[in-house]
Amino acid sequence: MPSYIPEPFRIKMVEPIRLIPRDERQAALERAHYNVFNLRSDEVFIDLLTDSGTGAMSQAQWAAMLEGDEAYAGARSFHRFKAVMDEVFGFKHFVPTHQGRAAENILTATALKPGQSVPSNMHFDTTEGNIRARGGKPVNLVNQRAYDPGAHDDFKGNMDLEALRSFIEEEGTENIPFGMITITNNAGGGQPVSMANLRAVSEIYREFGIPFVIDACRFAENAYFIKMREKGYADKTPLEIAQNMFVLADGATMSAKKDGMANIGGFLALNDAEWFEKVCAELILREGFVTYGGLAGRDLDAIAVGFKEALEEDYLAYRVGQAAYLGERLLEAGVPIIEPPGAHAIYLDAASMLPQLEREALPGQALTVALFLEGGIRGVELGTVAFGYDDPESGAPIYPKLELVRLALPRRVFTQSHLDYVVDVLTEIKSKTGDLRGMRMTHAPELLRHFSAHFEPL
Numbered sequence: 001m002p003s004y005i006p007e008p009f010r011i012k013m014v015e016p017i018r019l020i021p022r023d024e025r026q027a028a029l030e031r032a033h034y035n036v037f038n039l040r041s042d043e044v045f046i047d048l049l050t051d052s053g054t055g056a057m058s059q060a061q062w063a064a065m066l067e068g069d070e071a072y073a074g075a076r077s078f079h080r081f082k083a084v085m086d087e088v089f090g091f092k093h094f095v096p097t098h099q100g101r102a103a104e105n106i107l108t109a110t111a112l113k114p115g116q117s118v119p120s121n122m123h124f125d126t127t128e129g130n131i132r133a134r135g136g137k138p139v140n141l142v143n144q145r146a147y148d149p150g151a152h153d154d155f156k157g158n159m160d161l162e163a164l165r166s167f168i169e170e171e172g173t174e175n176i177p178f179g180m181i182t183i184t185n186n187a188g189g190g191q192p193v194s195m196a197n198l199r200a201v202s203e204i205y206r207e208f209g210i211p212f213v214i215d216a217c218r219f220a221e222n223a224y225f226i227k228m229r230e231k232g233y234a235d236k237t238p239l240e241i242a243q244n245m246f247v248l249a250d251g252a253t254m255s256a257k258k259d260g261m262a263n264i265g266g267f268l269a270l271n272d273a274e275w276f277e278k279v280c281a282e283l284i285l286r287e288g289f290v291t292y293g294g295l296a297g298r299d300l301d302a303i304a305v306g307f308k309e310a311l312e313e314d315y316l317a318y319r320v321g322q323a324a325y326l327g328e329r330l331l332e333a334g335v336p337i338i339e340p341p342g343a344h345a346i347y348l349d350a351a352s353m354l355p356q357l358e359r360e361a362l363p364g365q366a367l368t369v370a371l372f373l374e375g376g377i378r379g380v381e382l383g384t385v386a387f388g389y390d391d392p393e394s395g396a397p398i399y400p401k402l403e404l405v406r407l408a409l410p411r412r413v414f415t416q417s418h419l420d421y422v423v424d425v426l427t428e429i430k431s432k433t434g435d436l437r438g439m440r441m442t443h444a445p446e447l448l449r450h451f452s453a454h455f456e457p458l
């Protein structure tokens with residue numbers, strides 16, 4: 001096995017990137033209020049902000065886009081999309097949406113009443129935001145090992161089954177309109193969920209009559225981890241494993257900007273016909289007709305091809321190998337990360353890396369800023385800024401258990417030498433972490449603070 005699995009593609013079109021001088025990076029940060037979401041992308045050298053919609057499409061996807069049928073209703077593109085949806089996901093009903101959060105919005109709009117709770121292993125920020133925006137309570141019940149960055153479990157995204165059962169018994173089924181699980185668990189380090197855990201979660205939800213909805217953004221990566229790590233699946237294809245996963249659920253939300261290998265798109269799928277009727281009404285009101293859901297026909301074609309490419313084994317081996325390579329090299333350099341690496345990102349453990357900074361000094365944000373200043377690298381804080389909030393009763397700040405900076409890997413975009421550069425920059429930052437200053441939030445919206453908060457150095 002080579003230490004780095006070569007990219008299973010060659011480059012046929014290039015997009016220039018450039019490292020601007022340090023004084024320009026400093027000026028850009030000041031102009032951006034130290035929030036990397038406010039940077040211009042041409043100020044960024046290696047953009048690891050997200051793996052969402054930032055991937056490179058294949059020649060087959062671009063070719064499929066030319067076949068896009070832009071008919072308002074019943075387009076050929078929709079039917080090609082539907083054929084792949086039926087094969088891979090197999091739910092009775094679905095609508096395309098323009099991205100994952102649109103699916104979450106419609107899901108919560110049609111099912112959630114104020115005061116109700118939605119359990120999951122860990123909700124991602126937009127899911128959490130959509131639940132809170134409807135007056136609901138997102139509840140994270142991932143197993144406790146997920147909060148130990150050094151724990152080496154194969155499936156650190158697994159739900160704590162006892163906690164799920166107790167939660168349902170205490171809360172009452174009437175207060176839980178649906179339950180979820182996120183595969184892989186993005187907010188907790190991109191960690192996979194095992195088939196055994198998915199099956200057990202499904203059984204618990206079904207025992208209590210609670211519809212089970214999978215946040216399926218990285219379903220192909222999750223399927224590959226099951227193939228590599230779970231007994232009994234080594235000989236199954238990622239497609240077969242995906243089919244085995246979805247048959248356990250009553251519905252799914254999806255951002256096709258991840259394992260759809262596309263730059264835009266998503267879907268909401270459900271088995272229940274009555275619920276689906278409400279979904280269609282909401283979709284038509286806000287997104288578009290049920291056969292395009294806010295997308296162009298060509299987007300549906302790109303995603304249909306993308307779903308199948310995401311399940312190809314040589315692609316998945318390279319994808320998982322890339323994250324493993326970056327993770328190993330960072331650990332060798334003494335940079336603390338969430339272990340073991342997932343597939344779509346490396347998560348830096350900012351709390352361990354900058355122990356001199358209290359949580360209120362926002363170590364994750366400080367590290368995010370340092371990455372850009374030192375090397376023109378853009379990551380994202382997933383810690384106090386993204387997941388912290390003020391207690392509605394006391395006003396006291398509530399800190400999430402993990403203080404992370406995510407370096408997401410866009411699909412099929414960067415090569416091994418880009419990853420080596422990231423390691424070099426982090427090694428340099430590691431050698432002078434004592435000099436890093438904390439940050440203060442000077443402006444923050446109530447929900448999804450990391451997207452638009454302003455900061456200044458302490």
Ligand SMILES: Cc1ncc(COP(=O)(O)O)c(C=O)c1O
Binds near residue numbers: 099126254257
């Ligand atoms: C696990 C998870 N769920 C939901 C979403 C939301 O998807 P989108 O960005 O397409 O709205 C994301 C995207 O970052 C995600 O990672």
